[in-house]
Amino acid sequence: MKFIIFAGTPGSGKTSIIKSIIQELKNDFKLFFAKFDCLQTLDDEKIAKEYKIPAVKKLAGELCPDHYTALEIPKIIKENKDKDIIILETAGLCLRCSPYVEEGLGINVLDITSGDPSRYGPILTEADVVAISKGDLISQAEREIFRAKVLKVNPKAKITEVNGLTGEGAFDIAEFIKESLAVKSEKLTLKHSMPSAICGYCYGNRIIDETESRKRFLAGKELKSLVPNLNCGKCGYKSCNEFIRAVLDGKAQKEKCPFIKKEI
Amino acid sequence: MNKEITKITILPGINKLGEKENFKKIDIKKGEVVAIVGHTGAGKSQLLYDIERLAQKDTKSKRKILVNDEIPDKELRFNPKRKLIASLAQSMNFFTDMAVGDFLKLHLESRGKKSKKGLIEEVIKEANKITGEAISSKMNLLNLSGGQSRALMVSDVANISVSPIVLIDEIENAGIKKEEAIKILVEEGKIILIVTHDPSLALNTDKRIIIKNGGIVDVLNTSLKEKGIAHYLNWIESFGLDIREKIRKGKKIENVEIYCEPIKSKK
Structure with missing residues (x-):
């Protein structure tokens, strides 16, 4: 089974290009499509109807949609072991999280009119494939400059230009998907840890697994009760949460915090 | 491979109905201008895509593209830093x-x-x-x-x-001297492909490829007569362009001086 994640800001053309890719692949492979979003989406229903492939929607609601994606990935894999390719579309709201996994293929659909690529985080820098969209809206010179800037922040990326309206580029991405490696075990690893917030992943867990995440969360919670939560910076980190992550990652000693409570 | 591209060759594939295209090969040389004509949805973009990808029977059309009479190597086909086609699309x-x-x-x-x-x-x-x-x-x-x-x-x-190949897509309403624009591109030794419905552009070429149902159905060499007609059409347009400039400068246009320039034959 191959596991493909599409990430990109809303309106970048992810869904349109995914449709063209599904069209390229659906006759030769058993596909499954999962759409993540925050509040509402009908894309899963449209795709299921149009291409006759199973699809599901996952709405994050009050949770961070990318953290939620990581929480849901194991379930999606478990329920779709009979499929050849799972295509997952993220909500695309965060440039920092990008729940790409080491074992699968991460594709960033990048809107060429959305500004300087250097301000993008892992959503671009960790992508295996960068699909540049809307190139027809700007000049050749600007396209070439943009391309050079993308390669500067992600030199390993395979770059291709896509057009959601005409389907241009779908063929190339379908080829990249065919060439990509299959997922071997159920346990996937995030390419990049997520920013600090409130769950095990927030405390820097990268193994997508309920037990692992809970373990990390409890360890984080315990430390959280021992630090002053003043974000004073005396430990060398900007915030207590960052410090806690560093301790859990083995990068810092907890004694570095001058105010840490002695454990009872 | 850093060799200069002096020629590309299109070898036939199949049309949307699965029928073989009826031509032996189409050569396009450096400095040549080729128009691609056909109705919307006829398959003009597919041809450009095949050229951009240097297709080797691995696209929908099953066409094969040769570079300098040879099968291009992988480096030339897939290196993202070597983009073959530069395009002048509709963006203004x-x-x-x-x-x-x-x-x-x-x-x-x-x-x-x-x-x-x-x-x-x-x-x-x-x-x-x-x-x-x-x-x-x-x-x-x-x-x-x-x-x-x-x-x-x-x-x-x-x-x-x-990029050695330049694609021009529907440049017609740009308010520029089109003939001059093509001349500058040709002088720099590019291969020029023009997708257009504009007669003065389509006829101001070396040849034109006609596309129907996803397949190339004909290749016409532009005749001397056609080039003359293109030149005439361009003259009329540049005349309009001059008036346009005068209007923009706030001048009054109350009479027009029509003068005719003799047709210059190419080369």
Whole structure:
């Protein structure tokens, strides 16, 4: 089974290009499509109807949609072991999280009119494939400059230009998907840890697994009760949460915090 | 492979109905201008896509593209840094908030080239041959008119882009001297493909490829007569362009002087 994640800001053309890719692949492979979003989406229903492939929607609601994606990935894999390719579309709201996994293929659909690529985080820098969209809206010179800037922040990326309206580029991405490696075990690893917030992943867990995440969360919670939560910076980190992550990652000693409570 | 591309060859594939295309091969040489004509949805984009990808029977059309009479190697086909086709699509404006001169310098740098002395001035000079309203290096890109932007885009592609093939898509309503624009691209030794319905452009070429149902159905060499007609049509248009400029400058147009220029035969 191959596991493909599409990430990109809303309106970048992810869904349109995914449709063209599904069209390229659906006759030769058993596909499954999962759409993540925050509040509402009908894309899963449209795709299921149009291409006759199973699809599901996952709405994050009050949770961070990318953290939620990581929480849901194991379930999606478990329920779709009979499929050849799972295509997952993220909500695309965060440039920092990008729940790409080491074992699968991460594709960033990048809107060429959305500004300087250097301000993008892992959503671009960790992508295996960068699909540049809307190139027809700007000049050749600007396209070439943009391309050079993308390669500067992600030199390993395979770059291709896509057009959601005409389907241009779908063929190339379908080829990249065919060439990509299959997922071997159920346990996937995030390419990049997520920013600090409130769950095990927030405390820097990268193994997508309920037990692992809970373990990390409890360890984080315990430390959280021992630090002053003043974000004073005396430990060398900007915030207590960052410090806690560093301790859990083995990068810092907890004694570095001058105010840490002695454990009872 | 850093060899110069002097010629590409299209070998037949199949049309949308699965029938073999009825031609032996189509050669396009450096400095040639080729029009691609056909109805919307006929498959013009597929042909351009095949050329861009240097298709080897691995696209929908099953066409094969040769470069300098040889099967191109993988490096040329898949290296993202070597983009074969530069395109002048419908976009009429720049997005970047920057002075013309600085922008051209940035473009040069992004191609890994050092700014050759005088090159930027040359790009602007050539652009000014195509537009009636002069561009200067200190102007902001965002303030350029549609015609100025278009002229600068053409000159930039001719002089700075390394892509050996230039695709021109529907350049008709740009308010620029089209004939001059094509001339500048040809002088820089590019292979030029024009997708167009505009008669003065389609006839101002060396040949035209006619596409129907996803397949190439005919290739016509442009006759001397047709080139003459193209020149005549261009003359009428440039005449309109002059009046347009005068109107923009606030002049009154109460009589027009029509003069006729004899047709210059090419080469």
